[in-house]
Amino acid sequence: MSRLREKAHGFLELSAGQDPIVDIVAIHGLDGHREDSWKADDGTMWLKDLLPDDVPNARILTYGYDAYTRSFSQTSRMTIIHHAEAFVEDLSRLRRAADSKDIEANYFLGA
Numbered sequence: 731m732s733r734l735r736e737k738a739h740g741f742l743e744l745s746a747g748q749d750p751i752v753d754i755v756a757i758h759g760l761d762g763h764r765e766d767s768w769k770a771d772d773g774t775m776w777l778k779d780l781l782p783d784d785v786p787n788a789r790i791l792t793y794g795y796d797a798y799t800r801s802f803s804q805t806s807r808m809t810i811i812h813h814a815e816a817f818v819e820d821l822s823r824l825r826r827a828a829d830s831k832d833i834e835a836n837y838f839l840g841a
Contacts, residue, residue, distance in 0.1 A: 764794025
């Protein structure tokens with residue numbers, strides 16, 4: 731796996747929110763990317779550039795995982811179940827570290 735793709739795994743906080751009461755987590759689809767999947771052609775990343783104004787009390791994160799299916803040298807060998815288990819473990823760890831027990835979590839799944 732290339733170093734660039736490896737660095738795009740896990741959580742990336744796009745907006746900390748103002749006294750957050752909800753976590754919004756965007757998860758890209760197969761062959762997607764933690765950041766690039768959410769960018770428009772002009773470079774606007776709606777999760778970071780637009781959404782925080784509409785939901786200021788939300789912590790906004792994106793989650794990247796090994797979802798590559800088109801390269802013979804870098805295709806993921808993990809199943810969807812493995813990805814889901816890794817996501818839940820990572821999210822639990824993140825929420826414990828942030829002491830966010832009173833914050834509700836919501837997820838966007840993308841293509």
